[in-house]
Amino acid sequence: MRDYRRYAHLLTLLLAFVAAPSLCAAREYLQVFVTAPYLELHTGPGRGFPVTQVVARDESVDILKRRTDWFKVRTARGVEGWASYKDMLSVVLADGTPFTFPMGDRAGYTSHKGEIGVFAGDYSGATLISAYGSYSFNSQLAVELSVGQFLGNASNGTLADIGLTHTFVPEWRLSPFVSLGTGVVHIEPKATLVAPPDRTDQTAYVGGGVKYYLTRRFFARAEYRSHYVFTSRNDNEKVDEWKLGFAFFF
Amino acid sequence: METGIRILLLSVVLALSGCASIRNWLDRDEPTEDTSAQADTQADADDANAAPPRVIEPQVARRTVKVPRIDTENIEIGGVFGALSIEDFGTNPVYGVTAAYHVTEDFFFQAEAGRSTAGKTSFETLGGNVTLLTGKERQFTYYNLALGYNFLPGEVFLGRNRAMTSGFYLLGGIGSVDFAGDQKFSVSFGAGFRVLPTDWLAIHVRMQDRIFDSDLLGEDKLTNNLEANIGLTVFF
Numbered sequence: 001m002r003d004y005r006r007y008a009h010l011l012t013l014l015l016a017f018v019a020a021p022s023l024c025a026a027r028e029y030l031q032v033f034v035t036a037p038y039l040e041l042h043t044g045p046g047r048g049f050p051v052t053q054v055v056a057r058d059e060s061v062d063i064l065k066r067r068t069d070w071f072k073v074r075t076a077r078g079v080e081g082w083a084s085y086k087d088m089l090s091v092v093l094a095d096g097t098p099f100t101f102p103m104g105d106r107a108g109y110t111s112h113k114g115e116i117g118v119f120a121g122d123y124s125g126a127t128l129i130s131a132y133g134s135y136s137f138n139s140q141l142a143v144e145l146s147v148g149q150f151l152g153n154a155s156n157g158t159l160a161d162i163g164l165t166h167t168f169v170p171e172w173r174l175s176p177f178v179s180l181g182t183g184v185v186h187i188e189p190k191a192t193l194v195a196p197p198d199r200t201d202q203t204a205y206v207g208g209g210v211k212y213y214l215t216r217r218f219f220a221r222a223e224y225r226s227h228y229v230f231t232s233r234n235d236n237e238k239v240d241e242w243k244l245g246f247a248f249f250f
Numbered sequence: 251m252e253t254g255i256r257i258l259l260l261s262v263v264l265a266l267s268g269c270a271s272i273r274n275w276l277d278r279d280e281p282t283e284d285t286s287a288q289a290d291t292q293a294d295a296d297d298a299n300a301a302p303p304r305v306i307e308p309q310v311a312r313r314t315v316k317v318p319r320i321d322t323e324n325i326e327i328g329g330v331f332g333a334l335s336i337e338d339f340g341t342n343p344v345y346g347v348t349a350a351y352h353v354t355e356d357f358f359f360q361a362e363a364g365r366s367t368a369g370k371t372s373f374e375t376l377g378g379n380v381t382l383l384t385g386k387e388r389q390f391t392y393y394n395l396a397l398g399y400n401f402l403p404g405e406v407f408l409g410r411n412r413a414m415t416s417g418f419y420l421l422g423g424i425g426s427v428d429f430a431g432d433q434k435f436s437v438s439f440g441a442g443f444r445v446l447p448t449d450w451l452a453i454h455v456r457m458q459d460r461i462f463d464s465d466l467l468g469e470d471k472l473t474n475n476l477e478a479n480i481g482l483t484v485f486f
Contacts, residue, residue, distance in 0.1 A: 065320065067352065068353070104354075118395045151426060215354070218353060246397060
């Protein structure tokens with residue numbers, strides 16, 4: 001009974017924690033002013049949604065939220081609608097300075113804070129599924145964490161790596177990079193008669209690849225990594241990893 | 251004699267003018283006396299025009315304009331519940347979690363994980379007390395990383411006064427299936443329909459095929475495992 005009560009308390013706390021931000025309704029919104037002849041408001045966040053309202057020049061709107069390339073705004077009369085990023089490029093702040101926001105274009109591709117991506121590939125003959133996230137120190141150097149699972153006929157396993165990536169010329173659309181790091185690999189051999197035990201080994205890798213900017217926020221990435229697995233046996237193993245995938249930057 | 255003096259004078263004049271021009275070539279970068287003199291006179295004029303010292307220092311604090319952060323809602327997280335037809339093992343309830351990141355208005359990345367428990371094959375049902383798999387091996391657990399494409403965005407209408415944003419989307423992804431004591435690489439294809447009653451809440455109806463290679467019943471074959479589910483997600 002006492003346990004239930006404790007859980008009830010925890011649940012109340014959790015609910016309070018989750019609900020608090022939405023209850024704080026007195027949120028301040030950014031007010032911007034229209035400088036183009038008019039600002040078109042669509043009924044939804046997409047290019048096909050009809051335009052049902054326009055905001056005239058010099059009138060103001062409050063920016064409520066942003067979803068992908070669309071801004072939900074509210075006019076002084078309380079009308080809400082979605083404006084495209086292209087139209088929002090021509091609005092200004094109250095002090096007359098232009099309203100700027102990250103657009104995910106080539107400038108963002110050259111210099112951004114983070115990347116997340118998904119790969120399919122090959123890890124020493126086994127099929128590899130992999131995902132990565134990176135944090136950029138500057139436009140060239142980033143720290144990168146990648147995790148993956150490989151599924152093969154002889155063995156299955158998981159791997160996790162952390163390392164540094166250096167992009168040579170970040171402003172190029174097709175941009176080569178090199179990477180260096182360390183990680184762990186867990187291998188579960190699939191043997192029917194005598195099952196060798198699972199093992200976890202430390203690894204180090206060196207690799208390289210290319211990134212190619214596709215469209216806003218999106219890029220393709222192909223990569224090769226040469227892993228050295230420091231086994232507890234006499235010889236260390238060398239494992240090749242090839243992968244190809246999509247990623248986005250933010 | 252006179253001619254000699256003339257020649258001497260002429261040559262002296264020529265030599266001097268030549269030296270002068272060469273000196274100009276060499277000292278081109280150095281300011282000449284004339285320009286420095288001009289600069290001096292300008293400086294004097296500036297001193298004369300300078301504002302008199304202020305009597306009262308204005309005590310006006312510069313107002314700093316705090317620009318509020320714009321709330322970006324590109325992440326979608328939620329749960330799904332539905333039915334999964336595991337090839338040869340019947341159709342069973344499945345539940346899972348899903349998370350998506352909307353990159354552009356057209357594309358999104360989606361990660362999902364789910365679990366179901368396989369039923370009995372017809373062989374097990376007819377064969378009496380034959381069991382192919384243990385209880386734990388019957389658990390069908392999957393994860394999947396997919397790319398989604400918003401194929402047909404639009405609006406749906408509820409009665410006369412209510413319009414809700416909706417969208418039909420396509421999904422293609424890769425992942426892994428843990429079933430019958432083995433993990434297999436899987437490929438998934440699917441389509442879904444999403445309706446947003448409010449800006450931050452979405453209801454999904456989805457159909458997906460999870461394809462993987464199985465050798466469970468003796469021969470290697472591609473198995474198609476169809477899943478239909480209903481999901482509820484929140485944007486934030």
